[in-house]
Structure formats: C-alpha cells, structure tokens
Amino acid sequence: MNYKTKTDNKGRLTEIHVPLEGQHDMVCTFNYSLSIMGDGTTACHTRVCDDGCTAALCCGNTPKQGLVEAIETDSKHNVFHGTDEQKLAKRNILRKIICSLMD
Numbered sequence: 001m002n003y004k005t006k007t008d009n010k011g012r013l014t015e016i017h018v019p020l021e022g023q024h025d026m027v028c029t030f031n032y033s034l035s036i037m038g039d040g041t042t043a044c045h046t047r048v049c050d051d052g053c054t055a056a057l058c059c060g061n062t063p064k065q066g067l068v069e070a071i072e073t074d075s076k077h078n079v080f081h082g083t084d085e086q087k088l089a090k091r092n093i094l095r096k097i098i099c100s101l102m103d
Helices: 064-075 084-102
Strands: 003-008 015-020 026-034 042-049 054-058
Touching: 003 026, 015 084, 026 064, 026 084, 042 064, 064 084
Parallel strands: none
Antiparallel strands: 003 015, 015 026, 026 042, 042 054
C-alpha cells in the first residue's frame, strides 16, 4: 500500500495522504491541542476526507484512535464516497494504516 505521511516539529503525525486510482485521494489530517479535561493531556483531532470536502471528524488521544473512530463513523453514517466495494476498500486501507502505526 502506497501512502505518504507528514509530521510536525515534535515528531507527531500530522497527515496521511493515500493516492486512490480513479477517485479522489484520501487525506487524513491530525491536529493536536490540550484536552478540555484540564489534566494536561493532549487531544488528537482527526479528519478523514475522500472527496476534498466531506469528512469524518473524530477526536481521541492518538491518531490511531481517530482512524478507528473514522471507520466506525463511515460504517454508521456513510461518510465515504463511491460504490460499496470502494467504501469497504477505503475502510480496509485505514485498517492497514492503523496496523502499520502499531509497529
């Protein structure tokens, strides 16, 4: 699977770009901020977009958690575009990326 990543000056993942043949590329972006819990932890805001506009928006502790929630969001709310097979393929791509982030 071919995808590119970007990181910030702290080494945190900020973007995953997945080229898709015959479709808009899938882009996952990650923004970090202090948690509203006031405990000093950082929240990761995840945006997964496959058409340049509509996106699954999730918030969690890590990019991995955000990607898992994006898969769940698409499964429940039909966020990704394309045929059922294309949508399943996009969720499977995200699953493979999650596995690679765990290494």
